[in-house]
Amino acid sequence: MAFSVDLLIEAVIFGLLLGCFYAAVSIGLSVAFGLLDVPHVAHPAMLILGSYGVYLLGQYGVDPIVAGLLLTPVFFFLGAGLYRMYYETFEKRGQSAAVNGLAFFFGLAFIIEVLLVVAFGVDQRSAEAGYIGGSLKLGEFRIPFRLVVAFGVALVLTAALTAYLSRTFTGRAIKAVGQDEAALRLMGADPVRIKQIAFGIATGVNALAGAMLIIVTPVEPTMDRIYIGRTFCVVVLAGLGSMSGTLVAAIILGVAESIVLMFLGASWAPAVAFGLLLAVLAFRPKGLFGR
Amino acid sequence: MRFWSICAGFIVLAFGLVQSPVNDYFFFAGFVILQAIVLATAWNILGGYAGYVNFGVPAFVGTGAYAALLVHLSISGPLIVQILFAALVSGALGFLVGLISVRLRGIFFSIATVALVFIMETLVINWRYLGGATGLQLTRPTEAWPFDGYVRMLFWVMVVMAVIALAIARYIQDSHFGRGLRALRDSEDAAECAGVPTLRLKLMACTVSGALLGAAGAPMPMYMSYIEPYSSFNLVYAVSALAMPIIGGMSHWIGPLVGAILLATIQQIVTVTISSELNVLVVGVLLVVFVIAAPDGIVGLYRKWKASSK
Numbered sequence: 053m054a055f056s057v058d059l060l061i062e063a064v065i066f067g068l069l070l071g072c073f074y075a076a077v078s079i080g081l082s083v084a085f086g087l088l089d090v091p092h093v094a095h096p097a098m099l100i101l102g103s104y105g106v107y108l109l110g111q112y113g114v115d116p117i118v119a120g121l122l123l124t125p126v127f128f129f130l131g132a133g134l135y136r137m138y139y140e141t142f143e144k145r146g147q148s149a150a151v152n153g154l155a156f157f158f159g160l161a162f163i164i165e166v167l168l169v170v171a172f173g174v175d176q177r178s179a180e181a182g183y184i185g186g187s188l189k190l191g192e193f194r195i196p197f198r199l200v201v202a203f204g205v206a207l208v209l210t211a212a213l214t215a216y217l218s219r220t221f222t223g224r225a226i227k228a229v230g231q232d233e234a235a236l237r238l239m240g241a242d243p244v245r246i247k248q249i250a251f252g253i254a255t256g257v258n259a260l261a262g263a264m265l266i267i268v269t270p271v272e273p274t275m276d277r278i279y280i281g282r283t284f285c286v287v288v289l290a291g292l293g294s295m296s297g298t299l300v301a302a303i304i305l306g307v308a309e310s311i312v313l314m315f316l317g318a319s320w321a322p323a324v325a326f327g328l329l330l331a332v333l334a335f336r337p338k339g340l341f342g343r
Numbered sequence: 344m345r346f347w348s349i350c351a352g353f354i355v356l357a358f359g360l361v362q363s364p365v366n367d368y369f370f371f372a373g374f375v376i377l378q379a380i381v382l383a384t385a386w387n388i389l390g391g392y393a394g395y396v397n398f399g400v401p402a403f404v405g406t407g408a409y410a411a412l413l414v415h416l417s418i419s420g421p422l423i424v425q426i427l428f429a430a431l432v433s434g435a436l437g438f439l440v441g442l443i444s445v446r447l448r449g450i451f452f453s454i455a456t457v458a459l460v461f462i463m464e465t466l467v468i469n470w471r472y473l474g475g476a477t478g479l480q481l482t483r484p485t486e487a488w489p490f491d492g493y494v495r496m497l498f499w500v501m502v503v504m505a506v507i508a509l510a511i512a513r514y515i516q517d518s519h520f521g522r523g524l525r526a527l528r529d530s531e532d533a534a535e536c537a538g539v540p541t542l543r544l545k546l547m548a549c550t551v552s553g554a555l556l557g558a559a560g561a562p563m564p565m566y567m568s569y570i571e572p573y574s575s576f577n578l579v580y581a582v583s584a585l586a587m588p589i590i591g592g593m594s595h596w597i598g599p600l601v602g603a604i605l606l607a608t609i610q611q612i613v614t615v616t617i618s619s620e621l622n623v624l625v626v627g628v629l630l631v632v633f634v635i636a637a638p639d640g641i642v643g644l645y646r647k648w649k650a651s652s653k
Contacts, residue, residue: 091450141635152634154396159630162582166624323465326458333455
């Protein structure tokens with residue numbers, strides 16, 4: 053499409069909203085991978101699982117956001133259990149855990165994917181709510197309302213998690229556990245229990261993020277593959293474990309993707325996240341706000 | 344010596360088999376299992392020996408397939424030229440991945456290889472000449488002398504490729520090269536300090552592994568007589584190529600062979616009798632069960648059993 057300033061402004065606004073949505077889907081990974089160093093490649097698959105959970109509750113007339121909140125505790129315990137399993141089988145054994153731990157999460161992602169295909173089929177599914185169809189008029193620009201909702205929830209989610217991690221004892225302990233387990237033990241906290249809680253939070257957030265996903269776009273079971281690129285791009289670009297960095301990095305990705313979408317076409321868009329990811333890994337593996 | 348006679352024996356035996364009046368379906372299914380052997384063996388050179396987990400197998404397989412297609416479309420070159428060109432291009436891609444590994448270890452390396460899959464896929468989708476997003480229908484050449492049909496020839500070519508891949512893996516394992524890779528897998532810094540040329544070894548391992556993966560993908564367009572980007576760059580290749588060596592055992596070249604035969608055969612049976620979705624489930628479940636319960640694979644279980652029965 054030909055270049056014009058109006059289109060560029062529209063792309064940037066759209067990208068800003070999209071970016072906040074990407075922050076919501078990535079923030080769980082930012083905790084699991086960024087703070088805990090767990091190679092959680094199955095994070096995007098869990099996200100899609102969350103979307104399907106919301107879809108399922110939607111069949112009984114539950115609003116997507118309410119469904120996301122209802123599923124959050126379920127996902128918290130799912131995540132805590134998963135971390136326990138990962139700890140007992142890999143972290144405790146140490147050494148060769150690298151290859152096997154990665155393979156474990158990669159295999160898990162495909163198991164979730166196939167189970168979703170078996171349960172729901174390969175067709176796209178979407179959520180229903182009053183605010184999904186309409187759009188917000190802002191002068192000349194029309195902004196889809198579903199993106200505004202995702203934007204708001206994403207901001208609240210990021211702010212809440214940032215506050216939790218820096219204000220509460222458990223939150224601070226989660227931040228500390230990735231840096232120095234021995235010191236944490238001296239402070240009277242059990243590192244494994246702390247990590248279990250952190251992983252539970254990282255997974256619990258996915259229920260709400262999954263609700264955002266199905267509000268923004270219809271989902272299908274293999275969608276997790278493209279979100280591997282988006283979520284890891286955001287977390288790596290942010291710099292491991294930086295919550296506010298996650299928001300900034302997600303907005304950069306959202307704007308970049310939206311500009312490519314507008315001026316080069318949809319067929320190039322999937323490469324943006326992966327290209328950016330590769331570029332960051334090659335030139336600045338520490339990310340923007342790396343520790 | 345014994346290894347080489349067995350190899351030659353297999354190639355001759357396979358040649359006799361393709362001349363026999365066995366049903367074409369046998370070769371169609373056999374091709375998939377042989378391809379799995381090449382993929383698993385090639386993956387293990389980098390993943391098993393050096394400990395660098397490559398999630399980007401589809402990037403190499405797809406690149407190989409499309410490189411072969413390019414040769415077919417532009418100069419209508421014969422299969423052997425297609426395979427060699429595919430190996431060359433994928434080998435170059437492997438070299439690039441090797442350069443990435445200078446700075447990236449562990450999961451960062453793996454995620455970078457996933458990125459490669461989607462970048463190559465996007466390039467192909469936007470390349471009209473190669474069929475773009477919709478793909479291309481191809482007709483197999485009818486002539487395949489001295490073979491009775493093109494699929495039979497592809498089967499035999501895959502047998503040769505599997506033998507070559509296994510011979511390379513076996514050679515690397517017992518050589519200076521393989522010992523260097525194992526050293527850098529256990530501790531890259533220690534290996535570097537001990538004078539192991541880690542960068543050169545990693546570049547070589549990536550190039551060899553990439554070239555073999557690409558060569559295994561090269562016959563795909565002719566085998567399917569159809570090619571399109573989404574199935575060529577499907578991440579299912581990645582999880583299979585990783586599951587087979589882990590299930591078989593990564594420490595010995597025979598592990599990927601055992602894992603590939605076992606898993607690919609189960610997959611073929613499940614695909615035919617139940618559904619193609621469930622065969623991915625089989626791969627995933629077996630992979631997770633093995634990494635938890637038997638991280639050294641079947642080879643490891645066998646060694647344990649032998650040690651305890653002594």
